[in-house]
Every structure is written in C-alpha cells, then in structure tokens.
Amino acid sequence: MNTLNRQYLLAHRPEGPLRESDFEYREASVPTPGPGEVLTRTLYLSLDPANRVWMGPLPTYRPPIGLGEVMAGFTLNEVVESKDARFRPGDLVECQGGWQDYAVLPADALYKVAPRGPLSHRLSVLGVPGQTAYFGLLEVGRIRAGETVVVSAAAGAVGSITGQLAKLHGCRVIGIAGGPEKCHWLTTELGFDAALDYRAEDFPQRLAAACPEGVDLYFDNVGGAVFQAALFQMKPHGRIVCCGSVSIYDTDTPPPRLLGVPGLLTLRRLRMEGFIVFDFHDRRKQAEQALAGWVAEGRLKVREDIIDGLQNAPRALMGLLHGANIGKRMIRVAPEPSGKP
Ligand SMILES: NC(=O)c1ccc[n+]([C@@H]2O[C@H](COP(=O)([O-])OP(=O)(O)OC[C@H]3O[C@@H](n4cnc5c(N)ncnc54)[C@H](OP(=O)(O)O)[C@@H]3O)[C@@H](O)[C@H]2O)c1
Numbered sequence: 001m002n003t004l005n006r007q008y009l010l011a012h013r014p015e016g017p018l019r020e021s022d023f024e025y026r027e028a029s030v031p032t033p034g035p036g037e038v039l040t041r042t043l044y045l046s047l048d049p050a051n052r053v054w055m056g057p058l059p060t061y062r063p064p065i066g067l068g069e070v071m072a073g074f075t076l077n078e079v080v081e082s083k084d085a086r087f088r089p090g091d092l093v094e095c096q097g098g099w100q101d102y103a104v105l106p107a108d109a110l111y112k113v114a115p116r117g118p119l120s121h122r123l124s125v126l127g128v129p130g131q132t133a134y135f136g137l138l139e140v141g142r143i144r145a146g147e148t149v150v151v152s153a154a155a156g157a158v159g160s161i162t163g164q165l166a167k168l169h170g171c172r173v174i175g176i177a178g179g180p181e182k183c184h185w186l187t188t189e190l191g192f193d194a195a196l197d198y199r200a201e202d203f204p205q206r207l208a209a210a211c212p213e214g215v216d217l218y219f220d221n222v223g224g225a226v227f228q229a230a231l232f233q234m235k236p237h238g239r240i241v242c243c244g245s246v247s248i249y250d251t252d253t254p255p256p257r258l259l260g261v262p263g264l265l266t267l268r269r270l271r272m273e274g275f276i277v278f279d280f281h282d283r284r285k286q287a288e289q290a291l292a293g294w295v296a297e298g299r300l301k302v303r304e305d306i307i308d309g310l311q312n313a314p315r316a317l318m319g320l321l322h323g324a325n326i327g328k329r330m331i332r333v334a335p336e337p338s339g340k341p
Helices: 049-054 119-123 128-140 159-170 180-188 201-210 224-231 263-267 277-296 310-320
Strands: 004-012 023-031 037-046 075-082 092-097 104-106 111-113 148-151 171-176 194-197 216-219 234-242 271-274 302-310 328-332
Touching: 004 119, 004 310, 037 092, 037 119, 037 159, 075 104, 075 119, 075 201, 092 119, 119 328, 128 159, 128 216, 128 234, 128 277, 148 159, 159 171, 159 216, 159 277, 171 180, 171 201, 171 328, 180 194, 194 201, 201 224, 216 224, 310 328
Parallel strands: 148 171, 148 216, 171 194, 216 234, 234 271, 302 328
Antiparallel strands: 004 023, 037 075, 037 104, 037 328, 075 092, 092 111
C-alpha cells in the first residue's frame, strides 16, 4: 500500500467561475482507522455540478465544505483495513470519500456494493445520476405513456438516463443540450424523438415547434433561460420536475427574473415540484434492480466520460459545469482491483 495520500482541499470560496486556484493540493500520510471506522482507497471519484454549490457559503442538503477541508465528493472505494465487523479488506463501498486517495470513514457511512457490470456503473447508472432520473421521473414526475416529456442537460449524466427512461415508458421525448454533437447523439444513439440546441438564437421558437401540442412534463436540470422557454410550452395541468439549476451554479451574477412565475403556474394549473435523490434512499435497491435490468436487456445505454488521474479533478469539474462532458463524468483515481470477478 502507498503511504502517501494525495488530497485536494478547498482553498477559497469561488467568486464567479471556478478556478484551479480555488483548490489546494496537499500530500498527507495515509490515516489510521479507529474503532468502528474503515480505511478505504478511492477507485472512482464522481464529479457533480453540486460540488460547485457545496464550495459556496450557503448550506444545501449538506453544510458547505469548510475552508481547508478535503474537497467533498461521492466515490467508489475499496476497503483496505476495517475496525468494524461488517467490512473486510477488498469490499467495495459507495461513500463520500472526497478528493483524495484514502479516506477513513465511519462504517455506518459506507454502502457495500456487489460488483454488477462495470464498476464505474456504480457512480453512473446505478448511482446518484441513475437514481435521480428514476425517482425524479417516475415518482415525482409520474409520467404516463403517450405524454410529451422535455429534458434539459439531456446529454449529461442525469438527463441522458431520464430521457431514455421516458422513452421506455412510452413517452415522446425532446432533449435540450448544448451543441450539434450532443443533439445528434441523443436522436441517433439514444432514441430521443428530437433534440434542440439551447444555444441557437431561435431556441424558444424551435422548442415551440417541436411540441405543437405542448409539454406534459418538463424535467428541469438547468433553470434560467431554458426553464423560461420550457415554462411557456407547458400544457394545462402540466408538471415541472425541478431537479437542478446548473446554469446558475458557476456564476456570481444573479439569474434574470423569470416571467410567468407564479402567474403562468396559476393560469395553466401547473404543478412544480423539487426533490433530492436522497429522499428515496431507502428504496435505492429497487431503482438499482430496475436500472441494471434495462441495461442488461440493452434498453438503457450508459455513456461515461472517465478521466484518468486525481490531478485532473479541478479542471474536469470546471469543464463539467460548462458542458465539456457527454454522459457521466468521473475520475479514475486508482486502477480497479485485480480480484474483480
Ligand atoms: N435533485 C437531485 O437529487 C439531483 C441529483 C443529481 C443531480 N442533480 C442535478 O441534475 C443536473 C444535472 O446533473 P448531472 O450530474 O447530470 O450533470 P451533467 O448534466 O452531466 O453535467 C452538467 C451539464 O449541464 C449543462 N449546462 C451547463 N451550463 C448550462 C446552461 N447555462 N444552460 C443549460 N445547460 C447547461 C452542460 O451541458 P450542455 O452542453 O448541454 O450545456 C453540462 O454537461 C444538475 O442541475 C444537478 O445539480 C440533482
């Protein structure tokens, strides 16, 4: 085992777009677990738009990351040493190991996983993005066959799975994404009925033309101008699932005031509901089972954007926030254990 623990810490609270200097690199020694604790080694580090929000000063569903603390992040780790009877060296665990090679964590904070398919799927289709798409669409959105569903950030981790699940459930699906390459992928590879580039000047008109009868469900991953355009296309009694607002995470400029909130919600009797995937944590196995089944049957495609090396994490997160990824972006921190079945 290595004796060096590479870490990235939060050096500054970002002002405006994230910069590499907002992070500090440090080499520490590998920590030792105490009673009830487990030493783990990071295999994959998930990069999530929410990481940027956690770097700010305001609490979300978790407290802000403290200045000088290890940058927080969801990870897939391997147990190295355990002081808890439930875990043994070699076990694979999902946890919040953060931006570092090794983390000592309380055993209660670990979720043991059996390898099923590629290990990286634990952070994509079976992990937070897949679970968010599954519960957001089926439980919060309550989609029905035949409905028109619009998904934003559609070529990203959550959006690409959300759109495919809506297709699987018999909906007509329109994806919104940045640029022709992403839009082409959505229609040719993932089976979306249409895909629109929100950067086009006439995007609101194109969206209206793509949904001549209006939108039953808008799955909003971005907020801002895209939300604004979708809002005006909603059918009476339509639903909006508020999953995230990535368009405003990496800026200090307040978003422009939205037109039609709350007036249009009233006029069109719309329902708008937010959720956090952890609300459904006790049912995660149900989602895992369903998602893994669709993947195995070839009905759900998984695209991952895996970048090698912890040293690339700061730049990779900066890119994610501005659309450099297709599919789920993550960092391979260490090679997969050779004992993997
Ligand atoms: N509620 C929950 O529990 C939960 C859980 C996980 C994620 N989320 C939310 O879901 C959303 C997607 O997360 P993800 O992990 O799947 O990330 P992702 O979609 O893989 O990556 C973020 C994407 O956002 C798009 N984007 C960036 N700026 C934009 C802008 N100004 N307007 C429109 N699109 C923009 C970029 O794609 P383009 O090239 O298309 O611009 C980028 O690829 C985020 O808002 C995240 O916070 C919520």
